[in-house]
Amino acid sequence: MKASLQAKMGQSMTLTPQLLQSIRLLQVTSLQLEQELQLVLERNPLLEQAPEEEEPAPAGDGDAATIEAAAWDELPEPMFLSGGSYTGDMDEDATARIAAGESSDPRQRLLQQLQLRCNAQDLAMAAWWLDCCDDRGYLEAEPAELARHGAAQLQDALPGVGADDLLAARQHLLLDGDWPGMAAADPRECLLAQLRALPTSETRALALRIVGEQLDALARHDLATLAARLDATSAEVAAAVSLILSLQPHPVEQPPEPEPAFIVPDVIAWRAGGAWQVRLNTRSAPRLRLCAHAEQASGHAGMRGLLDEARWLLRSLGIRNETLLKTARTLVARQQAFLERGEEAIAPLTLKEVAEDIGMHESTVSRITTGKYIQTPRGTMELKRLFAVRLEGAEVSGAAIKAMVRRLIEDEPAHAPLADEVIAAMLARQGIRVARRTVAKYREQLSIAPARMRRRERAPAPAVRLG
Structure with missing residues (x-):
């Protein structure tokens, strides 16, 4: 065997602990942020809590903060957040390894499961189908119609993928996947998918026939008619109906109910002077600043690291707050009609559209809106509530x-x-x-x-x- 040397050129991105901290701060909730900042105050003597009436001064150089913001904004996008735009190796995405709580978005939870066994193309197709689903997991339009539209829409991101490929992906990744019935066209298709996922038995076979052929009689709870039409005994029909009633009425799995707690809004929106005003709720987390003696302490070798850590934290908090405020202002501006007139006026709005408005990546918008709440005259709601899927062929959501x-x-x-x-x-x-x-x-x-x-x-x- 002959040894040889080869030169290879490639691009890579190294995520420092400080950069990972900046990314993670985007997605933590206000309660988690408050707890973390309290721990930082106890650990770092160069930081102190600013008085409520005083606005904290920006730490460090503004241009450097802008460069750092752009750095984490251009990170490779995890597929479970991007909706399928990234086609690289999933193992190379360091942000996917950042610890985070259970998302309130079922789409993200399911895609996180799928990314463990799917390649980038399959994950992108699954993400596209999930974008076409409502809150309960049902498709917003006919599967064939959506597949034709999707094949054209994904032509650039997934060249060569046609309508048949999308329909096949819906079947084996979602409909018959980890959450049986996901992306179903109607309750019948959802129930059939859940039954197919059960172990084979005579009761399951009869239940499949009832859902597939006799859904009208099942809706009337007419067991006698079911027994006559299917040539089965009353006991067999009763067992099959009992099995059907044990299934989920819709495919989305809800996360475990959290303990009752008060919601502290991260953003407050109100109408004044004929226009909508938006500001951060500064009471949702303590405001920090450098101590008066921080610069003098930089001369000590043991304190220099603490000073750098404090400056980076303040800079990261500033980026987080600015991103949250810009995103909230865009959401309020795009959904003014909903806030003023109610549910019927909510406009179609996607992560991509908001990301384009604020000049950032979809992943940044997804992270900053997850688990964050806005207080409005219409009530306090999660920021993700202001996104809405456009119904195919309609100009409304x-x-x-x-x-x-x-x-x-x-x-x-x-x-x-x-x-x-x-x-x-x-x-x-x-x-x-x-x-x-x-x-x-x-x-x-x-x-x-x-x-x-x-x-x-x-x-x-x-x-x-x-x-």
Whole structure:
């Protein structure tokens, strides 16, 4: 064997502990940040808590802070945050190893699981499908229609991927994946996927037939009709129906319920002088500053490291606060109609659009909005609540259409409830074209019964006694 030397050129990025700290500070909640800063105050004698009425002065050189902000803003994007734009080796992404709490976003939780066994292309396709799902995990439009649109949209990021590839990825990565039924088109498809994930048995086989062929009789709880149509005994049908009722009504797995706690908003938004104002809630975390004797202490070898650590922390906190404020201002500006008029006015908005507005990467927006809350006249809500998926073929978001469906049903005559196709036609007259099936899906998500079950007879007029 002959030994030889070869020259190889490549690009790499080294994440220093300080840079990792800056990235991690973006995604910690206000409570976590407060706890960390209290520990830092106890450990570093060169830092002190600034009085509430005093704004902390920026630490270090402004140009250096800008360069550092750009450095972590251009980091390789983890696939579970990017929605599929990064096609490099997942193992090379050092930010994926940063410890973080359980995300409130089910899309992120599922993609974190998938990235352990999927390549970059599969993960990108899965992320695209999840962007097309509503909060409960159902698709916002027909799978075939979405696949055609996705193949064109992902042409640059995933060359060669067609509609059939996207449909296959939906089937084996999501529908039959870790969360069976995810990205299902309707409850029938969701239930069938969950049943396929169960061990083979005669009861499961009968349950598959009931969901696939006799969903109408199942909805009526008509066990006698099911037994007759499927040539099964009452006991067999009862066992199969019991198995079906044990399934999840929708595919999204919710995280464990946290202990009851008060929410401290990170940002406050209010309307004054005809315009929306946004500011950080400075009471959500202690404000730090360098002690008066910090510069004199830099002459001591043992203190120089503590001074550098303090300066970097203050700089990182400044970057975090500036990024949070810029993001919140953009969200409020883009969702003014929602804040003023309610759910029906929420506009379609994605991470990418906000990232372009503030001149940062999608990963930065995702980190800074996770677990952060904004106080508004409409209530306190997570910043991610201000994002909304655009319904294919419509200029409004799926959340807005769902709110319109709820309002139309609430205002319908009790004796003449609106059928799904009538609601679709009423929305079309407002310029919002959605399929009857989409209306039915939103109605089911709102736990509203079909029109025939909502009908209530008109109350008879009171009798008039003459004489």
